[in-house]
Amino acid sequence: GDSVTQMEGPVTLSEEAFLTINCTYTATGYPSLFWYVQYPGEGLQLLLKATKADDKGSNKGFEATYRKETTSFHLEKGSVQVSDSAVYFCALEDTGRRALTFGSGTRLQVQP
Amino acid sequence: DAGITQSPRHKVTETGTPVTLRCHQTENHRYMYWYRQDPGHGLRLIHYSYGVKDTDKGEVSDGYSVSRSKTEDFLLTLESATSSQTSVYFCAISESGTVRDSNQPQHFGDGTRLSIL
Numbered sequence: 001g002d003s004v005t006q007m008e009g010p011v012t013l014s015e016e017a018f019l020t021i022n023c024t025y026t027a028t029g030y031p032s033l034f035w036y037v038q039y040p041g042e043g044l045q046l047l048l049k050a051t052k053a054d055d056k057g058s059n060k061g062f063e064a065t066y067r068k069e070t071t072s073f074h075l076e077k078g079s080v081q082v083s084d085s086a087v088y089f090c091a092l093e094d095t096g097r098r099a100l101t102f103g104s105g106t107r108l109q110v111q112p
Numbered sequence: 113d114a115g116i117t118q119s120p121r122h123k124v125t126e127t128g129t130p131v132t133l134r135c136h137q138t139e140n141h142r143y144m145y146w147y148r149q150d151p152g153h154g155l156r157l158i159h160y161s162y163g164v165k166d167t168d169k170g171e172v173s174d175g176y177s178v179s180r181s182k183t184e185d186f187l188l189t190l191e192s193a194t195s196s197q198t199s200v201y202f203c204a205i206s207e208s209g210t211v212r213d214s215n216q217p218q219h220f221g222d223g224t225r226l227s228i229l
Binding site: 001004006041042043044045046089091099100101102103104105 | 116145152153154155156157160170171202204218219220221222223
């Protein structure tokens with residue numbers, strides 16, 4: 001079945017550092033890929049998405065490119081802020097069920 | 113924010129008791145989902161609904177049942193709770209059922225923290 005693998009956390013960075021969170025997937029066909037963010041005590045919010053190979057999703061300074069050849073969708077941000085501290089989930093869409101398969105999540109802690 | 117209300121927000125109960133969690137939406141979206149969130153596993157799909165009285169199983173459906181008698185409510189029931197069902201439960205809704213083709217992403221509620229002793 002479909003699966004998503006994310007790098008283990010927590011990731012601890014200083015403010016203005018460069019962020020990369022790795023995500024790889026296994027799926028049949030051509031899934032759509034997503035990054036969700038979860039702030040403490042809240043539900044998940046869609047951060048960005050990409051629906052086909054070589055698409056780049058971007059939002060709030062975050063970017064991720066759909067790489068079919070490496071089955072990856074790594075999340076990047078050039079300069080993180082304390083307010084970016086959260087848990088980030090990579091996910092793919094199972095079009096058969098129209099539901100999401102999530103990675104295990106990566107906690108990001110940004111220090112002032 | 114999307115109009116999704118989960119109740120209760122917190123619950124502590126004992127092994128063997130029945131538990132029902134409620135998800136209520138005011139968006140009139142067709143698709144509704146129940147996920148559980150556990151450390152090291154991310155979110156995993158329990159059940160989902162694609163219309164009134166239309167439901168299907170997800171990857172971790174054992175020990176859970178659902179019902180949807182009207183568009184706005186999706187109930188998750190643990191018939192006889194076990195300690196392995198201690199988790200945070202999230203409801204989600206979607207207008208079209210596919211995030212790819214819709215400008216409306218899958219919206220999540222704030223979760224229910226369930227502890228089974």
